[in-house]
Amino acid sequence: MNKKIILILFISIFSNDSLSQxxxxxxxxxxxxxxxxxxxxxxxxxxxxxxxxxxxxxxxxxxxxxxxxxxxxxxxxxxxxxxxxxxxxxxxxxxxxxxxxxxxxxxxxxxxxxxxxxxxxxxxxxxxxxxxxxxxxxxxxxxxxxxxxxxxxxxxxxxxxxxxxxFPAGDILRKQLKDQPPLVLEMSAPIIEKLEKGETVENAPEMLYALFRPSVQPYLISWFKxxxxxxxxxxxxxxxxxxxxxxxxxxxxxxxxxxxxxxxxxxxxxxxxxxxxxxxxxxxxxxxxxxxxxxxxxxxxxxxxxxxxxxxx
Known part of the structure; x- marks a missing residue:
């Protein structure tokens, strides 16, 4: 085996070892x-x-x-x-x-x-x-x-x-809702405040239901604190x-x-x-x-x- 082949074989083995580390x-x-x-x-x-x-x-x-x-x-x-x-x-x-x-x-x-x-x-x-x-x-x-x-x-x-x-999640949510039409934050603010106090909210507005549906409110309360x-x-x-x-x-x-x-x-x-x-x-x-x-x-x-x-x- 000539020196060139030995060198190539050595490089190949060395490279495989490095990759397999x-x-x-x-x-x-x-x-x-x-x-x-x-x-x-x-x-x-x-x-x-x-x-x-x-x-x-x-x-x-x-x-x-x-x-x-x-x-x-x-x-x-x-x-x-x-x-x-x-x-x-x-x-x-x-x-x-x-x-x-x-x-x-x-x-x-x-x-x-x-x-x-x-x-x-x-x-x-x-x-x-x-x-x-x-x-x-x-x-x-x-x-x-x-x-x-x-x-x-x-x-x-x-x-x-x-x-x-x-910042707390409640504050982040308020900030994000500011980018929506003013009515959205206006309706959301009292709900967020209540959740921050550890209280659930009944009858969330239909347009906000996806955000404040009853099943997700306990999680939001646990996160907001x-x-x-x-x-x-x-x-x-x-x-x-x-x-x-x-x-x-x-x-x-x-x-x-x-x-x-x-x-x-x-x-x-x-x-x-x-x-x-x-x-x-x-x-x-x-x-x-x-x-x-x-x-x-x-x-x-x-x-x-x-x-x-x-x-x-």
């Missing part, structure tokens, strides 16, 4: 109401690595950052990028979503605490696995609030808020707050409010990064187009920021 495997969390399915990305099976628990945002968003209406693979790309940098991760379909669909409860029985308790269980699950070192909880969008409440448990080493809101500024203030661990300037769903002001609420927090603002962590203009139509482009890479500056924080001692 990281691996993904399905993982299941058993709960009282059914199984929650996730993906465990192990950066290097031969080493003890930090692990990031990735929590998806609101609505039918799955473990990869996608929903039935759009595919962008933002959270899948996040996990893969972290694995390349020596950091393992676990991402999962929330109860009622994707492969975890059968773990969903009746809408009238669902509470925000279900999501929080699921994350706590995942944290306990991970901490029992001696393949991993530091546990970092990363919540994206609504997942930020879920994560910061769950991270008040002792087993979490660090917390990352990625495009997380800085959490103020991100108060919850993040309870954390006594290293905190990273990351926000993009072209996010049309969450503003830089949200990141500032979170940062002001806890002196331990480090705030990073990334120019021209939108809500799905991709580069985008602020113009709404062009921004939303990125939500359905799985080929568009994550914003270049994001991963170094996360890796630096995760590896800090």
């Amino acid at each position: 990281s691996k993904e495997e399905p993982i299941v969390l058993n709960t009282e109401t059914g199984d929650i399915h996730g993906t465990l990305s192990i950066s290097d099976p031969s080493k003890i690595t930090p692990i990031v628990l990735i929590i998806a945002g609101s609505g039918p968003t799955d473990r990869n950052g996608n929903n039935p209406m759009m595919t962008n693979n933002s959270l899948k790309m996040l996990a893969e990028s972290l694995a390349e940098k020596g950091i393992s991760s676990l991402r999962f379909d929330k109860r009622g979503i994707g492969k975890s669909k059968n773990s969903g409860t009746k809408e009238s029985n669902l509470r925000f605490e279900h999501y929080i308790n699921d994350v706590k269980q995942w944290c306990n699950f991970i901490k029992k696995d001696n393949r991993f070192g530091d546990l970092i909880v990363l919540g994206h969008s609504e997942g930020s609030l879920i994560g910061m409440v769950a991270s008040q448990e002792k087993q979490v080493d660090k917390f990352i808020s990625l495009a997380g809101t800085g 959490y103020n991100p500024q108060l919850e993040i203030a309870k954390l006594n661990i290293p905190i990273l707050i990351v926000q993009g300037t072209t996010d049309i769903q969450v503003n830089v002001e949200d990141a500032e409010k979170l940062s002001e609420s806890n002196q331990k927090a480090k705030k990073i603002i990334i120019e021209n990064m939108n809500h799905i962590l991709k580069e985008s203009e602020a113009e709404r139509t062009k921004n939303i187009q990125t939500y359905s482009n799985p080929k568009l890479a994550l914003k270049e500056e994001l991963i170094p920021v996360l890796v630096n924080f995760i590896n800090e001692h």
Whole structure:
């Protein structure tokens, strides 16, 4: 065998070893109401690595950052990028979503605490696995609030808020309804106020029924009572707050409010990064187009920021 063939063979073997270092495997969390399915990305099976628990945002968003209406693979790309940098991760379909669909409860029985308790269980699950070192909880969008409440448990080493809101859900809903005809906010305001007090509302107006139907009101009550500024203030661990300037769903002001609420927090603002962590203009139509482009890479500056924080001692 000549030297050239030996060199090619060596490169081939070396490359295959490099590629096979990281691996993904399905993982299941058993709960009282059914199984929650996730993906465990192990950066290097031969080493003890930090692990990031990735929590998806609101609505039918799955473990990869996608929903039935759009595919962008933002959270899948996040996990893969972290694995390349020596950091393992676990991402999962929330109860009622994707492969975890059968773990969903009746809408009238669902509470925000279900999501929080699921994350706590995942944290306990991970901490029992001696393949991993530091546990970092990363919540994206609504997942930020879920994560910061769950991270008040002792087993979490660090917390990352990625495009997380800085205001209670009731305030966010009022702000969103301001974009509707004035009558909509006028009719909604007293309902929101009552729900914030923990009281249900009978006979919601027909035009607002989808938003305030009786079966969803208990969930809204459970969600409205959490103020991100108060919850993040309870954390006594290293905190990273990351926000993009072209996010049309969450503003830089949200990141500032979170940062002001806890002196331990480090705030990073990334120019021209939108809500799905991709580069985008602020113009709404062009921004939303990125939500359905799985080929568009994550914003270049994001991963170094996360890796630096995760590896800090």
